[in-house]
Amino acid sequence: MNFCSNCGGRVHLQVPTGDDRPRHVCQACGMVHYRNPLMVVGCIPQWEDRILLCRRNIEPRKGKWTLPAGYLENGETVIEGARRETWEEAGSRVADLAPYLLFDIVYVNQVYLMFRAQMETPDYCTTDESSEVALFHETEIPWHDIAFRVMEKTLARYFEDRSVGRYPFRIRQVTRARQ
Amino acid sequence: MNFCSNCGGRVHLQVPTGDDRPRHVCQACGMVHYRNPLMVVGCIPQWEDRILLCRRNIEPRKGKWTLPAGYLENGETVIEGARRETWEEAGSRVADLAPYLLFDIVYVNQVYLMFRAQMETPDYCTTDESSEVALFHETEIPWHDIAFRVMEKTLARYFEDRSVGRYPFRIRQVTRARQ
Numbered sequence: 001m002n003f004c005s006n007c008g009g010r011v012h013l014q015v016p017t018g019d020d021r022p023r024h025v026c027q028a029c030g031m032v033h034y035r036n037p038l039m040v041v042g043c044i045p046q047w048e049d050r051i052l053l054c055r056r057n058i059e060p061r062k063g064k065w066t067l068p069a070g071y072l073e074n075g076e077t078v079i080e081g082a083r084r085e086t087w088e089e090a091g092s093r094v095a096d097l098a099p100y101l102l103f104d105i106v107y108v109n110q111v112y113l114m115f116r117a118q119m120e121t122p123d124y125c126t127t128d129e130s131s132e133v134a135l136f137h138e139t140e141i142p143w144h145d146i147a148f149r150v151m152e153k154t155l156a157r158y159f160e161d162r163s164v165g166r167y168p169f170r171i172r173q174v175t176r177a178r179q
Numbered sequence: 180m181n182f183c184s185n186c187g188g189r190v191h192l193q194v195p196t197g198d199d200r201p202r203h204v205c206q207a208c209g210m211v212h213y214r215n216p217l218m219v220v221g222c223i224p225q226w227e228d229r230i231l232l233c234r235r236n237i238e239p240r241k242g243k244w245t246l247p248a249g250y251l252e253n254g255e256t257v258i259e260g261a262r263r264e265t266w267e268e269a270g271s272r273v274a275d276l277a278p279y280l281l282f283d284i285v286y287v288n289q290v291y292l293m294f295r296a297q298m299e300t301p302d303y304c305t306t307d308e309s310s311e312v313a314l315f316h317e318t319e320i321p322w323h324d325i326a327f328r329v330m331e332k333t334l335a336r337y338f339e340d341r342s343v344g345r346y347p348f349r350i351r352q353v354t355r356a357r358q
Contacts, residue, residue, distance in 0.1 A: 001184045005203075005212070008182035018307065021252070024184075033184070036217050037251050039290060072216050073200070077283035077352060078290060099350055102278065102292075104256035111218060111257060113281075128197065169348040171278055173256060 006031045037109040041081040042069020043117040044158055045094050045124075050137055051158070052119065054089050054130035056147055063131075064147035067154060068092075069112065082115050090133045091125035094118060099169050101157060103150050107176040114154050116167060138162075150174045185210045216288040220260040221248020222296040223337055224273050224303075229316055230337070231298065233268050233309035235326055242310075243326035246333060247271075248291065261294050269312045270304035273297060278348050280336060282329050286355040293333050295346060317341075329353045 001024045004011050009028025016023055016032050024033040044067055045052035053065045068089040072081040079097045086094050094117035103112040124133045136142075138159050146152040153172065161167045180203045183190050188207025195202055195211050203212040223246055224231035232244045247268040251260040258276045265273050273296035282291040303312045315321075317338050325331040332351065340346045 003182055003184050003187035005180045005182050005184050005190070008187050011184070034250070035253055037253060038215050039218060071213070072290070074214055074216060074288045075285060077285055078281065078350065079283075099281065099348060102257065104258075106254060106256055109253045111251070169278060171257065 001033060001035075004029060004031055005033065035109075037111050039072040039078070039081075040069050040110055040112045041072050041078050041085065041115070042067050042112065043082050043086045043094055043097065043115050044100070044154065045086055045090065045092050045117050045119050047119040047122050047135055050135035051155075052086075052090055052092055052124055052133065052135055053141075054127075055132035055134075057127075057129055057131040061147035063145075065142050065145050066147040066151050067114070069114070069151075078113055079115070082113075082117070086117065089127055089129045091127055092123065092133075093120045095120050098167065100167055101154055101169075102171045103153070103174050104171070105150060105174045112150050112174075116158070180212060180214075183208060183210055184212065214288075216290050218251040218257070218260075219248050219289055219291045220251050220257050220264065220294070221246050221291065222261050222265045222273055222276065222294050223279070223333065224265055224269065224271050224296050224298050226298040226301050226314055229314035230334075231269055231271055231303055231312065231314055232320075233306075234311035236306075236308055236310040240326035242324075244321050244324050245326040245330050246293070248293070248330075257292055258294070261292075261296070265296065268306055268308045270306055271302065271312075272299045274299050277346065279346055280333055280348075281350045282332070282353050283350070284329060284353045291329050291353075295337070 004026035007029040009026045011024040011026050013022040014025050056062050068086040070085040086092050096118045097115040100116045101114045183205035186208040188205045190203040190205050192201040193204050235241050247265040249264040275297045276294040279295045280293045
């Protein structure tokens with residue numbers, strides 16, 4: 001950040017009065033520009049005993065498999081966001097979203113909130129963002145081709161919980177060292 | 180948003196190629212500036228059968244009572260953020276944070292994540308942000324002087340759940356009409 005989005009003046013990193021950490025402060029109008037973590041919302045779409053994965057058609061990790069997820073937008077709830085991303089990335093309508101895993105990914109300032117969700121029908125399709133979309137049995141999951149560690153952890157936890165039939169809500173962390 | 184924080188050029192609201200909603204796009208360097216919901220993290224600090232409330236020393240709702248909560252900062256986990264806010268606003272150290280309620284407050288683009296938490300000791304104090312901090316029995320809660328509807332809802336749910344001894348994680352919404 002170099003310039004003030006309000007007045008176009010130069011910003012400097014400094015600790016504002018009454019604050020305890022550096023912020024981008026405009027040297028012209030005095031506006032303080034905060035930067036905060038972003039929320040990513042996504043789904044584990046289920047159809048009977050299979051789950052839906054998308055092969056990424058965009059960077060990063062183009063060609064790798066992932067669960068549908070993306071940035072929460074202004075104007076929507078977390079559940080609406082997770083449903084929208086599942087529609088945009090996988091062409092699938094999901095219902096009965098149950099909050100399942102929250103991941104802190106501190107080194108990129110992101111918070112992931114993943115839901116379990118039921119596909120309303122077994123319909124899905126490729127999209128601009130996904131070159132391939134498919135339902136997988138547990139034994140078919142392409143573990144060595146999962147795009148992101150957060151998705152690998154989500155899938156591993158899901159199948160572990162499924163084996164005992166309980167899906168408690170949990171908070172976990174993804175750290176850089178293991179990415 | 181009027182100017183580009185990258186180059187200082189003018190930004191216009193327009194739908195970028197491949198996007199489906201208006202964003203602030205720099206007319207000089209082309210950078211797209213996204214705006215996304217902010218996370219607020221907070222606690223219900225418990226000591227034996229009492230809970231800790233803060234009387235706000237700052238606007239909005241100065242003089243009203245609230246639970247400690249504030250914006251999640253870059254570089255911290257949601258649990259670290261909730262503990263920090265409890266320390267900053269109430270001078271209380273909390274442990275054993277259990278995720279409890281998530282509120283979508285769409286009309287202000289905020290997501291609240293509230294934890295149940297145990298106070299490590301019965302110590303607390305006034306702070307820059309709180310003119311008074313005190314432990315309350317359920318019968319002593321100042322229901323007509325709670326600062327924000329999200330906190331009123333959190334407290335009401337907490338005492339309802341406490342009466343049956345179960346605290347399932349839930350997602351709820353706070354709407355403008357009822358604020």
